[in-house]
Amino acid sequence: MEPGVGSVIRPAHRSTLQGLLFVAPWIAGFLVFNLYPFCASVWFSLCDYSVLSQPVYLGSKNFQDLLHDPVFWQALKNTLLFAAVSIPLGTAVSIGLAILLNQPAGAQGLFRTLFFLPCLVPAISLAILWQWMLNGQMGLVNMALRPWFDGLNSLFDCSLRPPDWLNDPSWALWGLILTGLWGTGQAMVIYLAGLQEIPEELYEAASLDGTSAWQRFLHVTLPMLSPVIFFNVLMGLIGALQTFAVPYILTGGGDGPGRSLLFLATYIYQNAFDFWNMGYASALALVLFLMITVLTLAAVRFGEKKVHYQGR
Amino acid sequence: MIHVPQRRSWGFWLLAGLSLLTISGCAPKADSRTEGRVVLEYWEKWTGFEREAMARVVDDFNNSQDKIFVRFLSVSRIDQKMMLATAGGVPPDLVGLWDVNLPSYAENNALKPLDRLAREAGLSEADYNPVFWKLCHYRGYLWALPSTPSVVALHWNKKMFREAGLDPERPPRTLDELETFNEKLTRKNPDGSLAQIGHMPQEPGWWLPDFPSWFGGPSWDGGNRLLLDAPPNRDFFAWLESYPHRFGGPELFKLRGGFGNFASPDNPFFNSKVAMILQGVWMDNFIRKYAPEGFSYGVAPFPESTAHPLAPLTIAQTDILVIPAGARHPREAMEFIAFVQKQKNMEALCMAQRKLSPLAVVSDDFYRRHPHPYLREFQRLSQSPRAQPTLCLPTMREYSNDLIIYSNLVLLGRKTGEEARQEMALRQQKALTAKLDRWQRIAAVRTAKWNRELAP
Numbered sequence: 001m002e003p004g005v006g007s008v009i010r011p012a013h014r015s016t017l018q019g020l021l022f023v024a025p026w027i028a029g030f031l032v033f034n035l036y037p038f039c040a041s042v043w044f045s046l047c048d049y050s051v052l053s054q055p056v057y058l059g060s061k062n063f064q065d066l067l068h069d070p071v072f073w074q075a076l077k078n079t080l081l082f083a084a085v086s087i088p089l090g091t092a093v094s095i096g097l098a099i100l101l102n103q104p105a106g107a108q109g110l111f112r113t114l115f116f117l118p119c120l121v122p123a124i125s126l127a128i129l130w131q132w133m134l135n136g137q138m139g140l141v142n143m144a145l146r147p148w149f150d151g152l153n154s155l156f157d158c159s160l161r162p163p164d165w166l167n168d169p170s171w172a173l174w175g176l177i178l179t180g181l182w183g184t185g186q187a188m189v190i191y192l193a194g195l196q197e198i199p200e201e202l203y204e205a206a207s208l209d210g211t212s213a214w215q216r217f218l219h220v221t222l223p224m225l226s227p228v229i230f231f232n233v234l235m236g237l238i239g240a241l242q243t244f245a246v247p248y249i250l251t252g253g254g255d256g257p258g259r260s261l262l263f264l265a266t267y268i269y270q271n272a273f274d275f276w277n278m279g280y281a282s283a284l285a286l287v288l289f290l291m292i293t294v295l296t297l298a299a300v301r302f303g304e305k306k307v308h309y310q311g312r
Numbered sequence: 313m314i315h316v317p318q319r320r321s322w323g324f325w326l327l328a329g330l331s332l333l334t335i336s337g338c339a340p341k342a343d344s345r346t347e348g349r350v351v352l353e354y355w356e357k358w359t360g361f362e363r364e365a366m367a368r369v370v371d372d373f374n375n376s377q378d379k380i381f382v383r384f385l386s387v388s389r390i391d392q393k394m395m396l397a398t399a400g401g402v403p404p405d406l407v408g409l410w411d412v413n414l415p416s417y418a419e420n421n422a423l424k425p426l427d428r429l430a431r432e433a434g435l436s437e438a439d440y441n442p443v444f445w446k447l448c449h450y451r452g453y454l455w456a457l458p459s460t461p462s463v464v465a466l467h468w469n470k471k472m473f474r475e476a477g478l479d480p481e482r483p484p485r486t487l488d489e490l491e492t493f494n495e496k497l498t499r500k501n502p503d504g505s506l507a508q509i510g511h512m513p514q515e516p517g518w519w520l521p522d523f524p525s526w527f528g529g530p531s532w533d534g535g536n537r538l539l540l541d542a543p544p545n546r547d548f549f550a551w552l553e554s555y556p557h558r559f560g561g562p563e564l565f566k567l568r569g570g571f572g573n574f575a576s577p578d579n580p581f582f583n584s585k586v587a588m589i590l591q592g593v594w595m596d597n598f599i600r601k602y603a604p605e606g607f608s609y610g611v612a613p614f615p616e617s618t619a620h621p622l623a624p625l626t627i628a629q630t631d632i633l634v635i636p637a638g639a640r641h642p643r644e645a646m647e648f649i650a651f652v653q654k655q656k657n658m659e660a661l662c663m664a665q666r667k668l669s670p671l672a673v674v675s676d677d678f679y680r681r682h683p684h685p686y687l688r689e690f691q692r693l694s695q696s697p698r699a700q701p702t703l704c705l706p707t708m709r710e711y712s713n714d715l716i717i718y719s720n721l722v723l724l725g726r727k728t729g730e731e732a733r734q735e736m737a738l739r740q741q742k743a744l745t746a747k748l749d750r751w752q753r754i755a756a757v758r759t760a761k762w763n764r765e766l767a768p
Contacts, residue, residue, distance in 0.1 A: 136569030
């Protein structure tokens with residue numbers, strides 16, 4: 001110990017100070033880049049603010065406008081519908097893939113790599129790629145679907161056609177959900193790790209009890225995998241509610257046909273940087289923040305009852 | 313206890329050295345061309361041959377004197393980046409924007425009024441084609457000067473006209489005639505889907521906000537009120553609605569789904585999917601680059617609901633040069649702008665970009681050497697007393713966005729023209745009123761500031 005220092009600062013305080021010193025850069029970053037913008041955003045949500053002019057206090061006007069803004073409700077509906085469909089679908093597909101890729105088979109490593117590879121594609125490239133894949137006339141998806149539709153048409157004497165994914169308001173959101181499946185590899189890898197953690201004895205015991213494969217999946221795999229499912233669903237929920245990049249690129253920076261691909265995050269961006277209504281954008285952002293917080297807390301409460309940590 | 317080494321390890325000095333090298337690498341490099349000169353940062357939206365055309369003007373300016381050096385940079389999403397740089401207090405000295413940016417940027421205090429600087433540089437209204445001079449003004453102040461302008465006209469594919477039994481040298485003269493031609497030019501596949509169409513308002517759909525002008529009137533009174541309930545707008549929305557009735561909404565969307573990128577050989581005008589389009593003077597550049605060999609097209613005023621053969625109607629637009637509020641060297645920036653405005657330089661720039669000239673006087677040499685086969689037609693349109701500035705609302709982004717969405721819903725048959733018009737009127741009038749309320753709150757302060765800047 002250096003002379004003099006120990007006599008002024010007691011050892012307990014000294015270690016606290018050292019700890020604080022080490023976390024100081026993080027605290028400074030948090031204050032400057034998180035807490036201050038958050039507080040400023042709360043203040044701006046109560047103002048008319050165009051970025052280059054002083055904010056003018058409006059009280060709750062932005063929130064009242066928001067309640068009567070049909071575009072906000074459309075964006076909210078799209079966001080929630082997207083989350084409600086894409087999360088269960090993505091979870092089911094990634095668990096299914098993880099189970100398949102957990103089976104002992106030849107070239108297992110190769111398949112695991114192949115299914116994970118699409119996750120390495122940046123979101124922008126992914127969106128541009130799917131713009132072509134989902135093209136109503138020349139897209140690969142419709143090229144694959146066309147023979148099936150032709151078959152159905154000749155069987156039932158009807159004139160069904162593959163959907164015009166990105167131009168038809170009824171199909172655009174489903175097209176986006178389809179693109180989301182492209183990135184299930186990341187969750188799949190986590191599920192794969194979770195599956196490998198399940199003790200083999202549990203399956204052996206269940207088999208001795210005469211259970212079927214489906215029963216083993218329901219009563220052994222799912223409960224044992226529940227912490228991993230909970231983590232992935234929670235992350236998926238937060239990600240789905242913040243969806244921005246892929247629909248933004250898919251629609252060329254627009255809202256999609258009939259605003260069917262307008263999400264809350266896109267609407268916030270449009271108001272902030274296209275329309276220069278930063279006050280209204282802040283109000284929207286606050287609503288999104290509260291929504292994510294409430295849904296996350298609800299998921300955590302649900303998880304406390306249904307998630308089995310270490311088989312408990 | 314934590315051990316604190318008393319002597320710096322070699323790793324520390326290596327890291328410090330690398331950091332210093334990195335930091336010094338980020339510093340601007342010394343440039344002999346800029347020594348002793350005021351350096352202007354000029355951001356421009358253009359890329360490709362349009363960028364090259366302005367780069368030559370910049371080089372000419374830099375070589376013409378030894379006091380100012382313009383550093384020219386192509387910037388994507390320039391409108392947003394300029395606004396953010398200005399908000400951050402570090403704007404460039406000069407920016408190349410679009411005319412539609414002016415109202416919202418001026419009201420948001422992002423621009424410097426140029427009346428005084430332009431006057432001192434010897435530039436006045438008499439130097440310009442009136443419609444382009446008008447486009448550089450908002451609320452009585454001059455905010456910009458034109459760089460390269462355009463007017464729009466009907467472009468038609470002569471081969472498709474011939475195949476449909478129409479005279480390829482005779483464009484439609486009224487909107488009714490356009491629709492008669494449209495029926496003749498439209499072809500269907502054996503399965504009933506559309507193979508090609510004569511005309512489609514949404515292709516390319518860049519001037520949807522201006523379309524009501526061809527039906528007899530504008531969409532804004534220039535003040536507090538949008539004119540979406542006036543007859544020209546009612547007729548425009550009814551016209552939009554007639555498309556799904558005649559051709560089928562899903563069929564139109566399916567046809568559109570097969571259109572390729574604008575700047576590609578798959579552009580529907582080049583590959584004979586759409587016979588007649590509304591386009592600007594620049595279209596010839598893309599025709600030369602992407603259209604098949606022997607592609608033959610004509611240019612004429614876009615037809616109105618009622619023919620007006622003596623003074624055709626067109627919509628004028630211009631790229632503009634502005635000086636952001638807070639720019640460090642506004643006088644020097646105006647020197648460069650004034651250099652661009654000289655007839656010789658302006659004509660060189662417009663010719664290289666194959667556009668028309670915004671100036672009142674156009675040289676014979678410009679007409680003689682210009683590669684655009686229809687330059688005289690475009691120049692004549694721009695000088696028409698009925699040439700109108702494009703719609704420049706303070707809420708232009710919201711307005712255009714809504715119009716695209718509603719016109720698509722009408723095209724698909726999801727909304728009637730009347731429903732779309734009413735919903736749009738409600739939303740957009742509200743948005744305009746909110747922007748005008750914002751302006752009323754700050755108008756006195758803003759105009760006092762601008763007047764102080766402009767005082768001698």
